[in-house]
Structures are given as C-alpha cells and as structure tokens.
Amino acid sequence: MAGTLFPSDPFVYRSGFGEARDLTEQNDFVEYISCVEDAGGYLGETWTQKRWSGMGSSRLNKGLLICVLFAMLPGCGSRAQDQGEGSGSATQTDGINSTASSGATGIDPASYAGRFQIKFTKEVPVRDIPVPFTVYSGLEEASPTRLRLRAFMDLRGLQEKAPQILTGPLEESCKRQIYLEIRDVTAKDDTVRVEGSARARFTTCNRRQEPGFRYFGGTVDAVAVAKAEVKGQCLTFSIEDVDLNPRGFIGAVSNLFGLTSRINEAVLEKGGEFLAANPVCPPLPEEFTVLDPNYESGGTREIAPGGLGAAITGSADVSAETIVKVLGGLQDLGVLEFAK
Amino acid sequence: MRRWLVFPALMAAALGAHSSGAQEVTFVIDATQQVRETELPYKLDLSLNAVAPTRIGVGALLDLREIQKTVPERLADNAIIDNCGLQVRLDDLSLQALDDAINLDGDVTITIFECSRTSERDFQRGEQKRAILANMATQATVELRDNCAYFKLIDLTLAAPEEQREQLLEDDTLESAKELMLAAVDLVLNETPLCPELPPELASLDPTYDNGGPKEIGEGGLGVFLEGSVDVSPSTILDILTVLQEQQLIPGRP
Numbered sequence: 001m002a003g004t005l006f007p008s009d010p011f012v013y014r015s016g017f018g019e020a021r022d023l024t025e026q027n028d029f030v031e032y033i034s035c036v037e038d039a040g041g042y043l044g045e046t047w048t049q050k051r052w053s054g055m056g057s058s059r060l061n062k063g064l065l066i067c068v069l070f071a072m073l074p075g076c077g078s079r080a081q082d083q084g085e086g087s088g089s090a091t092q093t094d095g096i097n098s099t100a101s102s103g104a105t106g107i108d109p110a111s112y113a114g115r116f117q118i119k120f121t122k123e124v125p126v127r128d129i130p131v132p133f134t135v136y137s138g139l140e141e142a143s144p145t146r147l148r149l150r151a152f153m154d155l156r157g158l159q160e161k162a163p164q165i166l167t168g169p170l171e172e173s174c175k176r177q178i179y180l181e182i183r184d185v186t187a188k189d190d191t192v193r194v195e196g197s198a199r200a201r202f203t204t205c206n207r208r209q210e211p212g213f214r215y216f217g218g219t220v221d222a223v224a225v226a227k228a229e230v231k232g233q234c235l236t237f238s239i240e241d242v243d244l245n246p247r248g249f250i251g252a253v254s255n256l257f258g259l260t261s262r263i264n265e266a267v268l269e270k271g272g273e274f275l276a277a278n279p280v281c282p283p284l285p286e287e288f289t290v291l292d293p294n295y296e297s298g299g300t301r302e303i304a305p306g307g308l309g310a311a312i313t314g315s316a317d318v319s320a321e322t323i324v325k326v327l328g329g330l331q332d333l334g335v336l337e338f339a340k
Numbered sequence: 341m342r343r344w345l346v347f348p349a350l351m352a353a354a355l356g357a358h359s360s361g362a363q364e365v366t367f368v369i370d371a372t373q374q375v376r377e378t379e380l381p382y383k384l385d386l387s388l389n390a391v392a393p394t395r396i397g398v399g400a401l402l403d404l405r406e407i408q409k410t411v412p413e414r415l416a417d418n419a420i421i422d423n424c425g426l427q428v429r430l431d432d433l434s435l436q437a438l439d440d441a442i443n444l445d446g447d448v449t450i451t452i453f454e455c456s457r458t459s460e461r462d463f464q465r466g467e468q469k470r471a472i473l474a475n476m477a478t479q480a481t482v483e484l485r486d487n488c489a490y491f492k493l494i495d496l497t498l499a500a501p502e503e504q505r506e507q508l509l510e511d512d513t514l515e516s517a518k519e520l521m522l523a524a525v526d527l528v529l530n531e532t533p534l535c536p537e538l539p540p541e542l543a544s545l546d547p548t549y550d551n552g553g554p555k556e557i558g559e560g561g562l563g564v565f566l567e568g569s570v571d572v573s574p575s576t577i578l579d580i581l582t583v584l585q586e587q588q589l590i591p592g593r594p
Contacts, residue, residue, distance in 0.1 A: 016585060040436065057534035079341040109594075112419045112594065115575075115578050115582075116578045116581045116582055116585070117593045117594055118581075118585065118590065118591050118592070118593065119414055119591060119593060120570040120591035120594065136594045139577075139578060139581070140578070141573065141574040141575045141578065142574070143574075144394070144574070145393070145394070145573075145574065146574060147574045147577065147578075155527055173459060176539035179510075195583065228464045285590065285591065291577070317571070318389065319393045319394065320363075320390035320391065320392060320394055320395055320396045320572050321393075321394060322577075323388040323390075323396060323572050323576055324364065324365050324388050324389060324390050325363060325365075326577055326580075327365045327367075327388060327542075327580070328365040330580070330584070331365060331367065335541075335584055335589040335590060336367065336541055336542075336584075338367055338370060338539050339370045340368060340370060
C-alpha cells in the first residue's frame with residue numbers, strides 16, 4: 001500500500017539539470033511560468049515577474065538554476081528524515097497496540113447507562129481496512145412516550161488502524177502533491193490529536209496535465225487537532241488546528257517563502273474535505289436502529305490514557321406505532337420466530 | 341451473524357412502513373392445548389397494530405385445524421357416557437366450521453343395560469337390553485371468559501331410525517342420553533379452555549381480549565378468533581429487548 005502511495009523516493013531530485021534543460025524549450029517554459037503563478041504566494045508574484053519578464057536566455061538559465069537548487073535541497077533533507085520517521089512510526093504503532101488490547105477500563109459506565117444495556121463488537125471496513133468497533137449502549141424510559149439512548153463507542157481499533165487508513169495522498173494535482181503520513185493518533189479529553197508529517201511537492205504541469213518539473217518540495221511535521229461532531233449515528237471529524245513544523249534547513253526557507261502556510265492551508269482545506277467526506281459510522285445495534293433514534297449530542301472522548309472513544313446520546317419517540325414497527329423489525333432480524 | 345446483514349433491508353422496511361402508514365405486524369406462533377394428558381398442537385396467528393398512541397390492538401386467530409383432524413380420531417370408538425344402565429359410544433364424528441359456527445355430526449351407538457343396585461353406593465350392570473344406532477348433530481360456539489375461549493355446545497339432537505322411534509319415545513332413552521351427553525361434553529369443554537399464551541419475548545404484550553368467537557379458516561377449517569388490546573409504554577420495548585437478551589438472541593450486557 002505505502003509503496004503505491006509513495007513513489008520510491010518522490011522527493012529526491014535525481015535528474016534535475018536534465019529536466020531543467022528540457023524546460024528551455026519555449027512551450028514548457030510558458031507552462032512553467034503559469035504554474036509558478038498559480039502557486040501564488042510561494043515564490044511571490046512580484047519576484048517571479050521581475051525575474052522572468054525579460055525572457056533572456058542567460059537569465060532564464062540562471063533562474064532555473066536557482067529553482068533547481070531549491071528543489072534539490074528539501075529532497076536531500078527529507079530522505080534522511082524519512083528514515084528516522086519510519087522507525088519512529090513503528091514504535092508508535094506498537095504503543096497503541098498495547099493500549100488497545102488492555103480491556104475496557106477507562107470507560108465511564110454512565111456513558112451507556114440504562115435499564116437495558118447491550119455490548120457488542122463488530123468489524124466494519126473503513127476505506128477497505130477492517131476496523132473492530134466495540135459499542136456499549138443503554139436504553140431507558142425517559143418519559144411515557146420517550147426512550148433515552150446512550151452509546152459509548154470504543155474506537156481504539158480505529159485509532160490503531162488510523163495511521164494505515166489516513167496515510168496516503170491528500171492532494172495529487174499536477175501542480176501540487178501532498179502526501180500525509182500519519183504516525184500516531186491520541187485522544188485528549190474531547191479532541192483527537194493526530195501526529196504525522198506532510199510531504200509537499202510543487203511541480204510544473206506538463207502538456208498532458210501531469211506533474212512535470214518539480215521546483216519545490218518539503219516535508220513538515222504536522223500535529224493536527226480534530227474534533228468530532230455527531231451527524232446521525234456517524235461522527236464527522238473536523239480539523240480544529242494544524243501546527244506545522246518544517247524540517248531542517250529547508251524549513252527556514254519554506255517559512256521564508258510562505259511554503260509552510262501553503263501546506264498548512266492545503267492540509268486544512270484538503271484534510272477537512274477528506275474528513276467531511278469520510279465520516280466514521282460505528283455500528284449500532286439493529287435493535288436501536290429500528291427505533292429510528294435522533295442522535296442529539298456526542299463527540300470523541302478519551303479512554304484514559306490516550307485511547308480514542310466516542311459518546312453519543314439520543315432519544316426515540318415511542319408510541320404504539322413505534323412498538324409495532326420495532327416488533328416488525330425484530331421479526332425481520334429473525335429474533336422473533338415462534339413457529340417451525 | 342446474518343442479523344448484521346439485514347440492516348439496509350430493515351431501514352427500507354422501516355421507512356416503507358412509515359410512508360404507507362400501515363402499522364401491523366403478524367406473528368405465527370406454535371402453541372399447544374392441554375387436553376387431559378395430551379398436548380394438542382395448534383397455530384396462533386397474532387396480529388398487532390397500533391390503534392391509539394399508547395394502545396396496540398391485538399388480534400389472535402387460533403388455527404385449530406390440526407386439532408380438528410385429530411380429535412374425532414381420538415374420540416372414535418370411545419364411550420362418551422359409560423354408566424351402569426347407559427353407554428353411548430361415538431362411532432364417527434365430523435367437525436366442521438361454517439362461518440362463525442361449528443357443526444358437529446356423528447353416529448353414536450346407545451346401549452341400554454339392566455342395572456341393579458347392590459348396595460347403597462354400588463350398582464351392578466346386568467344384561468344388555470337393547471342397542472340403538474343414532475345420529476347426532478350439534479353446534480358449538482365459543483365463549484370468552486377470563487381472557488380464555490371456552491367451547492360450548494348450543495344444542496344437541498339425537499335422531500334414531502324410524503323403526504326404533506316408538507320404543508325410544510316410550511322410555512325416553514334419547515332424551516336422557518342427550519342430557520347426559522350435553523352434561524358430559526360441557527364438563528370436558530369447561531376443563532379445556534383455550535388460553536393463548538404468548539411466547540416470553542412477547543409476554544409484555546399480554547392483551548386483554550374483549551371479543552371472540554369461532555371462525556372458519558379456509559374450507560370448513562376450525563378456528564377461533566380473539567380480539568383485544570394492550571396498553572404499551574417505552575418500557576414495553578425494554579422488556580422485549582431484555583427477554584431477547586436473556587435468551588441470547590441479541591448481544592449481552594456489558
């Protein structure tokens with residue numbers, strides 16, 4: 001999986017000068033310019049225009065050299081960092097493994113209180129990766145016509161698989177490719193802290209609208225804080241905050257040219273889109289679904305220490321009609337069978 | 341595991357039911373009726389529908405066609421009455437429902453014996469005086485008492501062949517046989533009320549029946565309907581779920 005998401009070494013610039021020479025061809029050059037302008041704040045429009053408005057071939061070559069130099073640096077830097085990152089990620093995952101396997105302690109029984117209680121575990125695929133969910137739920141009579149529903153979802157399985165689920169390309173357009181590598185997900189109170197790194201590559205677009213010459217790249221360590229909102233029985237995560245920390249020498253350069261803020265923007269925007277489009281829907285007992293409950297509030301909760309969980313409360317109107325419907329639903333589930 | 345697979349179907353069903361407004365669910369329940377030492381199986385069709393915000397209407401149809409088949413077989417060649425001076429044997433019985441009536445037709449052999457008293461309490465059956473073949477016809481109905489259905493014979497007619505008429509009139513044999521048969525049958529029927537019992541899962545829906553009667557199922561099939569209602573609340577659902585959990589039909593408590 002990781003192999004396809006990350007080309008063997010996307011950030012190491014091997015044939016820079018060869019490609020740079022190709023760019024002296026006029027058409028490519030024009031495209032290159034337009035891409036730089038698209039990238040906006042990265043090099044600064046005024047700088048770009050000043051440099052390139054002359055179009056003299058010697059100045060062009062000099063300009064390209066500067067660009068190529070920029071492009072090479074983060075590549076070299078990120079390669080060394082990648083290796084360290086790899087070993088770091090392995091230990092982090094192990095850490096979560098051991099947390100996840102240690103019982104159901106740390107879950108507040110009040111979060112699934114009720115006269116009727118149920119617990120079940122089910123595997124649900126999230127982006128094709130099977131994730132075990134354990135759900136604790138409680139039902140009780142809230143009024144003569146209303147049931148209160150509480151559910152606590154143990155998401156430590158999801159937490160453990162999160163690096164695997166979330167690692168991958170965030171954006172793969174011809175002018176910018178951003179890859180995320182998630183190392184660790186931890187819960188803190190009602191927020192989720194995601195640690196990883198974002199690798200960004202800004203490229204030219206060639207005529208086939210494919211990434212061409214890479215003029216800038218960088219890896220930044222990222223810590224994102226996400227919050228979950230309850231929509232139906234699903235949790236929709238949103239990024240509250242991203243803190244980027246560019247690595248090494250290029251970090252300073254990145255900051256200088258506003259690259260960090262561009263990556264920041266991309267992570268917030270694209271990451272937000274991704275999370276909004278991929279809500280996490282832990283399974284709830286069908287017996288509850290039949291009640292067609294209204295999920296009113298909830299969010300992520302920490303299963304101390306650091307474990308990811310989510311609590312949901314809701315209610316269901318109960319009338320004779322509902323009960324008949326529930327009975328029908330239970331019958332369809334095959335649990336109410338009285339005849340051979 | 342297949343329980344988890346029906347989720348989409350269930351949602352569709354729930355939504356579908358909601359849009360059509362038809363809120364009815366029907367259960368077919370295997371039940372048995374205890375008659376003396378034997379258990380006779382029957383089917384109970386239970387239909388539930390919402391009749392008011394907190395009330396579910398209950399319709400129970402007891403499908404007694406199996407009993408209808410086995411009872412005449414069991415009764416055949418048995419003496420309905422067997423006392424010192426009179427024996428009535430049932431040779432043949434047919435049991436048919438017609439709309440809201442139950443018709444019983446049969447052939448009986450009435451045998452009259454000499455009977456002499458041997459002490460204050462004991463009688464001694466003597467010689468057979470005569471035997472009469474008669475035709476029996478009766479109708480039964482169903483009465484509702486204490487949430488149970490009781491069968492009751494409305495009337496009974498015994499008809500003997502023409503040539504034996506005169507003799508019978510003379511000593512009133514048919515009349516006394518009829519009275520004794522009615523009494524004997526009623527005694528048995530009173531001992532065997534039909535009290536449909538709901539399975540434990542639905543026990544919290546135990547209805548109060550306020551109407552009932554015979555009902556023909558298909559062609560002549562014997563059935564009994566009961567109508568009633570039950571008041572419900574959210575805890576009805578919790579009761580049902582709790583039973584399901586106790587029976588391990590749904591996942592257990594944390």
